[in-house]
C-alpha cells in the first residue's frame with residue numbers, strides 16, 4: 001500500500017531523512033519508532049504530499065506522491081503532529097466542514113460523519129465546542145477527521161502524545177481497532193506502544209533506518225543482551241564472587257543491603273546466564289528472592305543498534 005524507495009529530504013546541509021526504503025503491506029500496522037528529530041514527521045509529511053522530497057520516490061496505493069497528490073490524499077487519512085482543530089467550532093460542525101473540504105459527496109456526508117463519530121466514540125461530545133474538550137477527546141476528534149472520507153490508509157503522527165495514561169490506553173485501543181479495516185503507518189517514540197499496536201516496526205535514527213522487524217523479534221534480540229536484576233538473601237561478597245565466576249558475565253554491580261543484597265549482572269551479548277546464576281547463588285547458600293531481566297528501554301535499543309552498526313562498518 002505504501003512503497004518508499006531511497007527517500008531523502010535535505011534542509012540546507014542537514015539530512016532530515018537520508019536514503020530510507022520500506023514498504024507497508026495492505027492491512028498492516030507499521031510503527032515508525034525513533035527519538036526526537038529522527039525524521040518521523042518529515043517522512044510522513046512527504047507521504048501525505050505536504051512537502052516534496054529532495055530525492056527518491058514514494059507511492060501510496062499505487063499513486064506517486066510527487067505526481068498524483070490529489071489521488072494520494074484521497075487514499076490517506078492524516079493525523080498530524082499537532083492536530084489543527086478549530087477551537088470555536090462544535091465537533092459535528094467541524095467534521096461536516098472537513099467532509100466538505102475533502103469533497104465527500106453531499107448524500108454520504110451525514111452517514112460518514114456518523115460512522116466516524118461512532119468509531120471514535122465521541123457521540124457524547126458531538127455538540128460540544130472543541131475548545132472545551134479534554135486533550136484525549138480532541139485527539140479522538142482528530143482521528144474522526146482522518147476517517148471521514150473513508151480512506152484506505154491512515155498516517156498517524158504520534159497519536160498518543162501528551163495524553164494521560166488512561167487516554168493513552170483508549171487511543172491505542174482505538175488505533176488497534178482501526179487497524180482491522182485500514183492500513184496504518186504510525187509514529188511514536190515509545191517502545192511499548194509499538195509492542196502493543198504494531199505488527200512490524202521500523203526504528204529510525206538521525207534520518208536512517210537502523211532496524212526493521214516485528215516488535216517481539218526486536219525485543220528478544222535486545223533482551224538477549226540485557227541486564228539481569230537479582231535480589232538475594234545471603235553473604236553479598238561471596239555471591240558477588242560467585243556471579244563474577246560465571247562464564248559470559250562481564251560485570252556485577254552489588255548494592256550491599258546487609259542480609260538482602262541486590263545485584264545487576266551484565267552479560268556478554270547473546271549469552272543467557274540465568275540458569276548459571278541460579279545454580280551458583282544456591283551453591284553459595286544464597287536464596288534468590290527475585291530474578292528478572294531489566295526492562296529494555298528505547299535508549300538501550302538505540303545504543304545497542306548503533307554500537308552494533310559501528311562494529312559492522314569499521
Ligand SMILES: Nc1ncnc2c1ncn2[C@@H]1O[C@H](COP(=O)(O)OP(=O)(O)OP(=O)(O)O)[C@@H](O)[C@H]1O
Pocket residue numbers: 011015016017034035036037038039040041042043081189
Ligand atoms: N523546516 C525545517 N528546516 C530545517 N530543519 C528541519 C525542518 N523541519 C525539520 N527539520 C529537521 O529535520 C530533522 C527531522 O525532523 P522531524 O520533525 O522529521 O523529526 P521527528 O522524528 O518527527 O521528531 P519528533 O519526535 O521531535 O517529532 C530534525 O533534525 C529537524 O530539526
Ligand SMILES: [Mg+2]
Pocket residue numbers: 040041042081157
Ligand atoms: Mg515529529
